[in-house]
Amino acid sequence: MQVPAFPPDEALRVQTLRELLILDTPPEARFDNLTRAAAAFFRVQIAVVSLIDVNRQWFKSACGLDAKETPRDISFCGHTILQDDVFVIEDALLDERFFDNPLVIGEPQIRFYAGAPLKASNGMNLGTLCLIDKNPRALLDFEIEMLSDMAKLVVLELERPMARPEAVVS
Structure with missing residues (x-):
């Protein structure tokens, strides 16, 4: 199994991710709607919004997958x-980077x-919108x-300012 390299700007990438205050937050319909739409449109078993943290990939939304995160060193993302560009692996068993990956030889059998x-x-x-079958x-x-295009919609949601309560005027 080949472990992915880190981007040259890894510190800024992680800082940007953490400034969004999205890691380890509860599920949200705005992301779940997008992963369900992706799974249906592409006719795949799994669609995930995956955010790549320092040592893990954390799933903000996962349609067809119960896991909440996996170690970064075995992640496709x-x-x-x-x-x-979009990264496509047509058959992970035939790819020298992934044929022995635990996510290929075990569940979810990518x-x-x-x-x-x-x-x-x-x-x-910051992460990916990914499809798995x-x-x-x-x-x-x-x-x-x-x-x-769907990944751009996910980014719009990630960067959208959260609604703030109105100031109470007395």
């Missing part, structure tokens, strides 16, 4: 954040993976574009 980086407004890749497959060009 850790590879995805190293680039700006064969197909596609992840679009979640690029913050400052350019940092137990069956190998490919994506068409329009599907890659759609996954990228």
Whole structure:
């Protein structure tokens, strides 16, 4: 198993992620709606909003997966954040980086993976919107574009200011 490298701007990337105050927060419909839509549109078993912290990938939303996080060193998403394009693995068993990965040889038995980086407004890749299936497959060009567009919607939600209570006027 090949462990992903860290981005050269890792400290700023982690700082940006933590400033969002999103890690370890409860589930939210605004993210769950997007992962359900992604799973349905792409006809995959699993769709996840994954945020890459220092030593883990934490799932803000996961459709079709019960896990809340996995170690970063076995994550597919850790590879995805190293680039700006959608990262696709058509068959993880045939990929030298992943064929012996615990997530491939054990549950959830990943064969197909596609992840679009979640690029913050400052350019940092904070995580991914990813698709996972137990069956190998490919994506068409329009599907890659759609996954990228859906990842941009996730970023809009991540960076959207939270509603603040109105000041009480007496």
